[in-house]
Amino acid sequence: MNPLDRLADISSVLEAAGGPFSMRRDLQIMRICLILLTVVALLAIGVAAADLLAPTAVAIVLALVLAPASAGLERLRMPPGAAALIVVIATVSVLVFGGLKFAPSMADVVKRGPAIMRSVELKLNPIRKQLAAVESASQQISHGGQQQPNGRVVPVVEDNGFLYSLASTAPGILAKIVYVTVLTIFLLSTRRHYTTQLILLPRTLAGRLRMARICRDVKSRVSGYLFTLAMINVGLTIITATAFQLAGIPHGLLWGVAYGLLNFVPIIGPTAVIISAGIYGLITGGTIFQILLPPAILLSIDTVEAYLVQPWLLSRRIVVSPVAIFVVVAMLVWMWGAYAAITAIPALILLHTVAMHVPSMRPFGMLLATEQDGSATRRRR
Numbered sequence: 001m002n003p004l005d006r007l008a009d010i011s012s013v014l015e016a017a018g019g020p021f022s023m024r025r026d027l028q029i030m031r032i033c034l035i036l037l038t039v040v041a042l043l044a045i046g047v048a049a050a051d052l053l054a055p056t057a058v059a060i061v062l063a064l065v066l067a068p069a070s071a072g073l074e075r076l077r078m079p080p081g082a083a084a085l086i087v088v089i090a091t092v093s094v095l096v097f098g099g100l101k102f103a104p105s106m107a108d109v110v111k112r113g114p115a116i117m118r119s120v121e122l123k124l125n126p127i128r129k130q131l132a133a134v135e136s137a138s139q140q141i142s143h144g145g146q147q148q149p150n151g152r153v154v155p156v157v158e159d160n161g162f163l164y165s166l167a168s169t170a171p172g173i174l175a176k177i178v179y180v181t182v183l184t185i186f187l188l189s190t191r192r193h194y195t196t197q198l199i200l201l202p203r204t205l206a207g208r209l210r211m212a213r214i215c216r217d218v219k220s221r222v223s224g225y226l227f228t229l230a231m232i233n234v235g236l237t238i239i240t241a242t243a244f245q246l247a248g249i250p251h252g253l254l255w256g257v258a259y260g261l262l263n264f265v266p267i268i269g270p271t272a273v274i275i276s277a278g279i280y281g282l283i284t285g286g287t288i289f290q291i292l293l294p295p296a297i298l299l300s301i302d303t304v305e306a307y308l309v310q311p312w313l314l315s316r317r318i319v320v321s322p323v324a325i326f327v328v329v330a331m332l333v334w335m336w337g338a339y340a341a342i343t344a345i346p347a348l349i350l351l352h353t354v355a356m357h358v359p360s361m362r363p364f365g366m367l368l369a370t371e372q373d374g375s376a377t378r379r380r381r
Helices: 005-018 020-048 050-074 082-109 113-130 135-142 159-187 191-198 206-247 251-261 270-283 286-314 322-336 337-355 359-368 373-378
Strands: 145-147 153-155
Touching: 020 050, 020 322, 050 082, 050 159, 050 206, 050 322, 050 337, 082 159, 159 191, 159 286, 191 206, 206 251, 206 286, 206 337, 251 270, 251 286, 270 286, 270 322, 337 359
Parallel strands: none
Antiparallel strands: 145 153
16 A cells, blocks of 8 residues: 555545544543642642641741741751750740830830721711711611710720720630640751752652752752841831831831731731821821821832842842732632731742753643743743
């Protein structure tokens, strides 16, 4: 038989069966469906086991932050367990000392809670009168208070409501703190063992070399990012507290600590502090200048930090796009709460690093990457 006729017969058979391209397309569809099912299953597990997974993720992040300090002590011939214990105790001591420093400011805010609520009521009275004709607005307002015979809505403020809520949740919070602290110590002291086990997990030499590169890049990027961000946030705390004190705004240290801590939560954290400062200025300020001063200070500091400091210090660490960061932060806030959202960027850096080392996952890594990192990767290829 003529070779051309044989090739035509083979082509007709493949065409009748759908061809190799059809089979490849079906495999791709099956792979995409499997990935989607895996993502849905992981989300369901994350929501169902939030009480365990969220503190575990926070402990992993803390271990990555403290790993350089622990490694420095180990280079001084200190045992890994002792080095991890000293680093964690020092960190807890600093946090406790800081908590004791701004505890009076926090207690004063709690004590003045009823007065602040009454001030809010007085500030909102003119607006409420203008919207009195709107029935839906009046019903929404009446849900937060008791209706008096004259029609005026008076909010009900429980003086001990916050203290009761704090007392009821304190045991759970304390248990999570102990769990995170102990797990952080164990992760720091055994990190070399688990790294070695991960590298030896593949059976081939090429797979082990790839796993070693992944572990090296993840450690360098995540630990470097978190440590640098922690130093930035310490500076932001000092600058914010100083600026508020110089401007004569009460509780400057409390605002500084709140801004420094919430800056670990990308996008949402700083925005929440700025909005809170605007509400605080509206409550306590008399003039337009006094109302706008607190949010203006925080907005100025946040602008300098976001557009000058972070690009300068973290441009090589953050290789994921802002869209991916926002989506993951929103998802983690929904699943685990705002405090666990500090794991968003480390998780994205981990996923991006793994994806860029695994050929089959590289398109996913390109999807997560920033424009500059994606362009650089395409040039290398």
